[in-house]
Amino acid sequence: MYLTEEQTAFVDSIKRMVDRHIAPIAAEIDESDRFPEELVPIFGDMGLLQQWVPEEYGGPGGNLTLLCLAKHEIAKVSMACSILAGQNSIGMALPVLHFGTEEQKRRFLPLSAKGRTLTAVAMSEPHCGSDVAAMKTKAVRDGSSYVINGQKCFITFGSVAHWVLLFARTSEGRGVDGISAFMVDTKTTGFKVGRNERKMGLGGVPNVQLFFENMRVPLENRLGEEGQGFKACMHILNLNRPTVAAASIGLGQGALDAAIAYAKERKAFGKAIASNQGLQWMIADMAIQLEAARALLFECTRQVDMGDFSQLSMMASMAKCFGSDVAMKVTTDAVQIFGGVGYLKDYPVERMMRDAKINQIWEGTNQIQRIVISRHLLGREA
Template sequence: MKHSEEKEMIRDMARRVAEEQVRPLIASMEESDRFPEELVEIYGDLGLLQMWVPEEYGGPGGDLTSVCLAKEEIGKVSLAASTLCANNSIGLILPLLEFGSEAQKRRYLTESAKGRIVTSVAITEPESGSDVASLRTMARRDGDSYVINGQKSWITFAKQSAYMLVFARTAEGKGYEGISTFIVDCKTPGLKIGKAEHKMGRHGAPSYQVSFEDMRVDADCLLGPEGSGFKSCMRILDLNRPTVGASSLGLAQGAMDQAMRYASDRKQFGKPIAAFQAIQFKIADMAMKIGSARALLYDVAAELDSGDMSRLTLLSSMAKCYCTDVAMEVAIEAVQVHGSYGYSTEYPVERFMRDAKLNQILEGTNEIHRLIIARELFGRR
């Protein structure tokens, strides 16, 4: 797919970073789920951490297409490292651009533009996943402050974050309308980072349990009016979900590239296995699925970047759901092409398969996205 010269430069830059800076770190990330802190400065210096910060606040002034191109290229090498790319988008930049006051934008976006901070998003709770309306974390108004108590789980980069976007209930008995959003400095007393989750994959992007114990934050940490938290949550997720698809698309391409390389080198019955029709069909199916996913993703990105948000929810769910499903399907087949070696940590396809699974779950399971897509389609009739 053709992009502007400027965007192709972003793609090339991300590709070089992936090969020269990310690939050497993968072994240590896999062994211990180590957060690659050295990438923060590297990404920050190149504008990859803070891509969506507008130029007026000192940022690169990137758009959705730019973010997707960068995350796709890095995803070819490491899904965890791709997750860190443009990390500030969902935890700080997009929420502020959509719902923040000018004072909040000046305060936080100018800091984010420097490219030295990591952020996190605290939505999920032990008893609240897809059902956001059932979250129990409470924020009680007390004069010029809010006092927050509750628990969150599966919070990626919580321990490494400077700021955390926290969703909490400010009113009981109001369901969705009782939820509000806060930008919280992670040094605030009462914010406690618990144990890291031991995950199947995406090592290097650690997730943690988080608790708030009488955590007091200033009232100006409130993002938007009270009760607008669910609306802002859905809007932010819609804007960011195509980038999850981009990371998965990169993973799918990386898995296919590995499968083709292995099939060309591996000989059985006196010839490379790439000469056998069974393998050729697998590669052909991979290529068609990846091509379809890429066309969908960048068509969605182009429409949203044009300013037409009339189909935002529908398109973001389609891009996220389809690209992440394709990544899982391609990764599984890449393992199959490798045979027994595909099950060995000696080859990266087993890591791709483990990593691919998570993106079918986070930011709304793909079952939820199919419901959203159907409801949007029928609602438009």
């Protein structure tokens, strides 16, 4: 894709950082499942954690394209580390920017802009994943605060976050219209962290249960009016789904690069396996799919950065769905090209294949993405 001079310089700086700080630890954090806290100040100093905070609030004033370029480049080496880029955008910057009062913007955005604040989004519950309307966590108004009780699961960065964007039910019998959004300080009494889940991939990315026991949250920490939480959630997810696509495509590109290098070196029957036409066609298909996914992704980010949100829900779902499906296929094919050694942890492609799978599931499963796309095309009655 074409990059401006500014974008090229930005990507070059990411590449240097990846080579120095991420490549040496990528395999280790996957194996140990250790959160790489040493990357937080590095990412913060580069503006990667807080990319979307406007300059007027002390942030870098970046945009969706820059954030996706960063995640794409980092994911070539480690998708787990790419999740950290833009980390507080979805949990603080975006919801406050789009749904917060001016007082909340002045309070939270400079905090986000410092580049040291980690956040999480608490939405999913044990009985409630895609079916957000089934949410049971309750927030009951009590004077100038809310008392919150309930449980969340699969909360990425929940154990290391300083603030959590929490969705809870404030009204019964109103479906998604009874859900509100709150910014919660994780030091609040009644906020409890459960077990860190054992996952197929994404070693180094904490994913935990959260419990709320008579947790009292001030009224001024509610974002928007009561019942606007679902609207906030969907808008934030629409803006974040392209970043999932970016990480997916970067991951796939990293797997393709590794497969090409291996195919040139590995010899069988007296010649490099890259000379076999069947393998050449596999590599060509992998490259075609990745390039198509990139084109779709950056058309989506271009529209958003121009301020055109008219196609956002459909374009974001398309980019996320196609990008993650391509990543799953490309990483699987990369393992196949490596043959038996591709199944060993000594090589990165088995980790890439494991990491790719989650992108077809989180931020809305790819089945949900197809529902969003079809409803946009056919109308809500479809």
